[in-house]
Amino acid sequence: MATSVESSAPAREKYEPVIGLEVHVQLLTATKIFCSCSTRFGAPPNSNVCPVCLGLPGALPVLNRKAVEFATLAAMALNCEIRETSIFARKNYFYPDLPKGYQISQYDKPLAEHGFIEIQTASGAKKIGITRVHLEEDAGKSLHEGFAGASETTAIDLNRSGVPLIEIVSEPDIATSDEAYEYLTRLKEIILYTGVSDCNMEEGSLRCDANVSVRPRGEKKFGTKTEVKNVNSFRFIREAIEYEIERQVEVIESGGKITQETRLYNSVEGKTYGMRSKEQAHDYRYFPEPDLLPLVVDEKWRAEIRSTLPELPEARRKRMMADYGISAGAAYTLTLTKALADQFESAAKAAKNPNRVANLIQSELIGRLKAKGLEIEQSPISMKGLAMAADLVESDAISGKMLKDLFDLCFERGKDFPDVYEEEGRPEQSRDTSSLEKIIDEVIAANPKQVEQYRAGKKTVAAFFVGQVMRQSKGQANPQLVNELVAKKLA
Numbered sequence: 001m002a003t004s005v006e007s008s009a010p011a012r013e014k015y016e017p018v019i020g021l022e023v024h025v026q027l028l029t030a031t032k033i034f035c036s037c038s039t040r041f042g043a044p045p046n047s048n049v050c051p052v053c054l055g056l057p058g059a060l061p062v063l064n065r066k067a068v069e070f071a072t073l074a075a076m077a078l079n080c081e082i083r084e085t086s087i088f089a090r091k092n093y094f095y096p097d098l099p100k101g102y103q104i105s106q107y108d109k110p111l112a113e114h115g116f117i118e119i120q121t122a123s124g125a126k127k128i129g130i131t132r133v134h135l136e137e138d139a140g141k142s143l144h145e146g147f148a149g150a151s152e153t154t155a156i157d158l159n160r161s162g163v164p165l166i167e168i169v170s171e172p173d174i175a176t177s178d179e180a181y182e183y184l185t186r187l188k189e190i191i192l193y194t195g196v197s198d199c200n201m202e203e204g205s206l207r208c209d210a211n212v213s214v215r216p217r218g219e220k221k222f223g224t225k226t227e228v229k230n231v232n233s234f235r236f237i238r239e240a241i242e243y244e245i246e247r248q249v250e251v252i253e254s255g256g257k258i259t260q261e262t263r264l265y266n267s268v269e270g271k272t273y274g275m276r277s278k279e280q281a282h283d284y285r286y287f288p289e290p291d292l293l294p295l296v297v298d299e300k301w302r303a304e305i306r307s308t309l310p311e312l313p314e315a316r317r318k319r320m321m322a323d324y325g326i327s328a329g330a331a332y333t334l335t336l337t338k339a340l341a342d343q344f345e346s347a348a349k350a351a352k353n354p355n356r357v358a359n360l361i362q363s364e365l366i367g368r369l370k371a372k373g374l375e376i377e378q379s380p381i382s383m384k385g386l387a388m389a390a391d392l393v394e395s396d397a398i399s400g401k402m403l404k405d406l407f408d409l410c411f412e413r414g415k416d417f418p419d420v421y422e423e424e425g426r427p428e429q430s431r432d433t434s435s436l437e438k439i440i441d442e443v444i445a446a447n448p449k450q451v452e453q454y455r456a457g458k459k460t461v462a463a464f465f466v467g468q469v470m471r472q473s474k475g476q477a478n479p480q481l482v483n484e485l486v487a488k489k490l491a
């Protein structure tokens with residue numbers, strides 16, 4: 001079905017999208033959730049397997065304590081209530097990469113519920129509800145080899161079978177593809193801060209399914225949704241949702257009906273394709289897992305886990321804005337990763353004036369990074385180097401202009417500030433009054449009209465002279481000193 005943005009744009013205004021996301025995150029445990037096989041990515045196929053994760057008869061699962069702690073920590077970071085007693089359940093379906101014929105998951109009594117993530121939208125902050133966070137095991141992986149004829153085979157790799165996952169299900173609170181993108185960005189950032197996953201999308205450590213429906217604006221009832229699966233970047237998820245909204249509006253506008261189904265996104269064509277009609281929960285014949293006890297995370301354990309919760313990005317941004325007087329934009333940049341924020345704060349605290357470090361990032365670093373297309377993690381100037389530069393300006397050893405020149409050299413040479421500062425022979429701004437006085441005399445002689453104004457009482461003209469002198473000294477002069485000397489000469 002061909003759709004185009006142009007033809008459906010007016011029709012689209014009549015409809016309101018409703019979006020809910022299901023995100024699977026792989027936990028960074030060393031071993032699998034119900035056996036002691038390694039979770040290492042990239043091992044030879046079927047080398048990290050045992051009777052439990054191969055689903056051999058008689059093998060019994062034993063729950064990995066670390067997986068529970070990681071899942072609970074993530075759920076806490078997502079503002080969820082932790083259920084004291086949660087229940088593992090069997091989700092039954094047939095698939096070649098699922099040797100037991102069921103996946104151990106959680107169903108009506110999940111580990112955690114009622115959370116939220118705050119996102120920023122054009123019209124302010126918005127809370128996206130999190131319905132649930134539950135623990136489950138991953139399935140294996142089917143590898144389709146060869147494309148046509150007799151050589152076509154499907155190989156199964158069960159290394160991933162039994163790797164611990166959490167599934168994070170959002171409420172259908174997301175209203176645009178941009179909000180979905182923002183939600184995923186915040187979600188990933190929070191999970192990374194907790195350290196329970198590396199959220200590596202290429203390795204499948206973070207996977208997202210997008211549920212999308214549309215309804216006429218003002219309508220209370222939800223429309224029929226489709227679920228877009230297997231999208232492997234946030235940008236593609238945004239595109240897939242956008243496409244799906246357009247497609248659904250077009251189907252409805254031309255008198256058709258949306259069928260509840262799973263769709264695949266083809267990122268080359270920018271289109272989704274129907275894959276299979278969606279299973280209903282009752283198709284899975286969920287029932288409590290008889291081989292595992294109820295999972296109890298009691299108050300004491302919850303408190304222990306909570307005590308390991310780090311300061312989370314949103315809170316950290318707010319605190320850093322208050323502590324260092326930086327803008328929201330700078331706070332976002334500096335909290336992009338926990339490591340970066342830690343580096344910044346330790347450098348800023350060690351510097352003579354923490355605010356100056358923060359301000360240098362905004363005024364001198366970010367623009368230079370942008371011009372070179374670099375992320376802040378790739379900056380040639382480290383946070384330590386930045387703190388050193390800030391200290392040199394703070395103590396008047398170098399001028400602002402000199403700092404700019406040194407920063408330019410850092411970017412040209414791809415070297416950190418302390419190295420370039422050494423290479424340049426530890427430059428110092430001029431405190432040589434005799435040469436400065438000579439410049440001032442020249443400037444005064446060249447501008448008799450301004451001298452007259454100054455002497456007639458217009459003291460603000462002094463700034464004009466200071467500016468002229470600074471320019472002639474190519475920014476090398478100490479502004480403080482120039483101020484003093486100009487005032488003396490003019491008097």
Ligand code: ADP
Nearest residue numbers: 018019020021170171172211212213222223225
């Ligand atoms: P299913 O049983 O099909 O998996 P769920 O009720 O578990 O459906 O919801 C799965 C996801 O779909 C959740 O993120 C939820 O917010 C979202 N969702 C539910 N109904 C709709 C809808 N009509 N339109 C868009 N998203 C929806």
Ligand code: MG
Nearest residue numbers: 022169227281
């Ligand atoms: Mg579901």
Ligand code: ZN
Nearest residue numbers: 035037050053
């Ligand atoms: Zn195993």
